[in-house]
Each structure stands twice: as structure tokens, then as C-alpha cells.
Amino acid sequence: MKNMLKNTLSSNQIDLIMKEKKRVRWTKDEVSSAMTLRYFGKRAYDYMLKDLNYPLPSISTLQKYARHINLREGILEDVLVFMGNFVTSLKRKDAKCILSFDEMKIQYTIEYDSSVDEVIGPHNYIQVVMARGVFKNWKQPIYIGFDKKMTREILVDIIKKLHNKAINVVGVVSDNCSSNISCWKELGVLDFRAPYFEHPAIWIYLAKSVKMYDVQQSFYLVLHLLHYDVTCQMKKIWQIL
DSSP states (O other): OHHHHTTTSOHHHHHHHTTSOSSOOOOHHHHHHHHHHHHTOHHHHHIIIIISOOOOOOHHHHHHHHTTOOOOSEEOHHHHHHHHHHGGGSOTGGGOEEEEEEEEEOOOOOEEETTTTEEEOOOSEEEEEEEEESSSOOEEEEEEEESOOOOHHHHHHHHHHHHHTTOOEEEEEEOOOHHHHHHHHHHTOOOTTSOEEEOSSOOOTTOEEEEEEOHHHHHHHHHHHHHTTOOOOHHHHHHHO
16 A cells, blocks of 8 residues: 555555554655645645645645744755645646846844854845746745845856756846846856857757846846937947846
8 A cells, every 4th residue: 555655645645544643744845845735725724634635734834834944045045845746736847937036225233143153244135046937937035145146156156056956947037236247257147149058957058048137127228328428439339238
């Protein structure tokens, strides 16, 4: 019986169905899968849990786990686990995404994180990387960094880890601030005639990740020049666009 169920249910779920255990300690992958199911609807989750007696973590277990999700500085590894489960329900093309990153001003203050007993801050800026679906409407922050410029190493690491979760990054977008320009320079994509770089996780020569600037921000910069009646060479305009 166990061999018949092992491709559908987890080991803990099988133990509960076979009544070999009355209580189990759910693993991170099991809770992650349950939270993905809960994401699609509370009523459906409650129906499977209470009416069909499907072996799932209780809502209180999910809430307890959610309070301890690691959201500390860097790549959000726990979030990537959830995303890996989420994309299993998508078509392959719907798992393609674009990364966008931006630096935002935050309040210069100190805060206490009781979950890890740590004092955070003070910081001036926060760097956020967001993954957004290309063919399907989904988005998820996957990286946060305080007072850190975006670098080639960070982007490459994010792209590789998303690829390991069957999420393919096909483009990267940002605005034109000086710190972002230095990142594009590291990637070798400043030339508008070749705005792309090799995908670090797909070892095929033709696999490219395209670099794109924030279109709205680019038009804002051009209008700013026109407002002050500034004359620029075409080469400079291309650098802005």
C-alpha cells in the first residue's frame, strides 16, 4: 500500500492514513506544499482537511510556520521553497519571469526582530528584487538587502536559484541610477545593440537573459531634459534609453 501511495503522498501523510502514527512533525517541504494549497483558497483547504479528512497540517500549524519564515537580508530561501511548489501547478511557459530591482529610501531607525533576537539597522536604503511572471500574472519579492548596490554576483546567484526551482528568468529590468549602471557594466550589457548576457544556469550558447531599462523612468529622464531645454548628443540619448 505504501508503495502505491508514495508518489502521491508524503511519508507523514501515509503514516497518518495507515494509522501508524497519531501525530507527526511536518517537514518544511510538507508545510510548504500545504501553504501552496492554502494559497489557492481557504474554503477548499478547509474542505479537504475537515470534510474529506485529507492528511494536511492544521491552519494553526501553517500560521505558526509563517511566523518563522526567514525574511532576513539576502536571498529569501524559504520563499524560494514556496515558489518551487507553486510553479508545479503552472505550465512551463507560465513559470518564465522577469526580475526587476530597485533601491528605495527607508526610515533611518533601529528595530528589534524578536523572532531571531536581533537588532536591525539603522539603514538608509533597501534593495529589493522582484520576480514577475511573463505569461501569467504573479509576482514575488525574492531578495532584500540594506544599503547594498546591485551586483553581477547577486543577480547571477538569484537566476541560478530560481532555475533550480524550474523558474526561468528571461529578462532583467531596472531604472538608470548610477549604482545600477555599474551593475550593467559588470554584466557587459551597456551597448544598446547587444542588451543581453548569457544565462548562467542554461549552458546553451544561444540562451540569453535580456537587460531592459524601466521604460517609464527613461521617458521621465528625457522629459526632464526637455523641460530644462537641455541639448544632448544622440549618443547620450541612447544611453538614457
